[in-house]
Amino acid sequence: xxxxxxxxxxxxxxxxxxxxxxxxxxxxxxxxxxxxxxxxxxxxxxxxxxxxxxxxxxxxxxxxxxxxxxxxxxxxxxxxxxxxxxxxxxxxxxxxxxxxxxxxxxxxxxxxx
Amino acid sequence: xxxxxxxxxxxxxxxxxxxxxxxxxxxxxxxxxxxxxxxxxxxxxxxxxxxxxxxxxxxxxxxxxxxxxxxxxxxxxxxxxxxxxxxxxxxxxxxxxxxxxxxxxxxxxxxxxxx
Numbered sequence: 001x002x003x004x005x006x007x008x009x010x011x012x013x014x015x016x017x018x019x020x021x022x023x024x025x026x027x028x029x030x031x032x033x034x035x036x037x038x039x040x041x042x043x044x045x046x047x048x049x050x051x052x053x054x055x056x057x058x059x060x061x062x063x064x065x066x067x068x069x070x071x072x073x074x075x076x077x078x079x080x081x082x083x084x085x086x087x088x089x090x091x092x093x094x095x096x097x098x099x100x101x102x103x104x105x106x107x108x109x110x111x112x113x
Numbered sequence: 114x115x116x117x118x119x120x121x122x123x124x125x126x127x128x129x130x131x132x133x134x135x136x137x138x139x140x141x142x143x144x145x146x147x148x149x150x151x152x153x154x155x156x157x158x159x160x161x162x163x164x165x166x167x168x169x170x171x172x173x174x175x176x177x178x179x180x181x182x183x184x185x186x187x188x189x190x191x192x193x194x195x196x197x198x199x200x201x202x203x204x205x206x207x208x209x210x211x212x213x214x215x216x217x218x219x220x221x222x223x224x225x226x227x228x
Contacts, residue, residue, distance in 0.1 A: 045217075096164070098145055
């Protein structure tokens with residue numbers, strides 16, 4: 001089966017750093033994505049990791065360890081607008097070798113002043 | 114950047130009727146489109162994957178006769194919820210990917226309410 005785990009909720013302070021963890025056990029692995037989703041809106045792409053290591057993009061960084069089935073999203077210099085759900089998704093190969101995303105349950109981050 | 118649109122953005126229908134939701138890739142050719150459903154405070158659940166010109170592949174537990182998916186062109190896929198019931202009320206989101214990209218681009222979603 002496919003299993004992706006993230007904490008349900010996190011709270012952090014404006015200006016601080018927060019790390020959102022994601023562990024996965026999937027049949028096959030073809031990359032890991034992080035998305036941000038505000039309530040009632042579609043997810044927006046944040047990062048993609050397919051090789052081990054850290055990918056940095058501005059205030060956001062994402063890390064992957066394939067051997068451990070583990071990733072994290074690091075958000076620096078938190079802003080109030082960063083309050084949202086953060087979705088970890090693993091790409092696996094489906095029928096006809098078509099890649100498809102399996103999503104974790106999402107982590108709701110609340111940034112407080 | 115790549116843009117995906119959905120229509121309608123919200124719809125209310127009566128129990129027993131059918132509803133069609135359109136998903137369009139506006140500035141790229143979407144060889145693969147995905148349909149997701151999201152219940153309140155839950156994550157996205159993949160319903161089906163469709164490749165242009167082929168029948169959709171449905172995830173386990175998704176009724177293909179109830180959720181009809183058509184991907185007739187490289188820019189349009191439709192999801193028809195047939196004989197809708199209140200438990201079908203949800204947020205339906207499509208995404209699209211081109212042949213050369215690993216990234217999926219999401220539409221803005223359609224909120225369906227069945228009364």
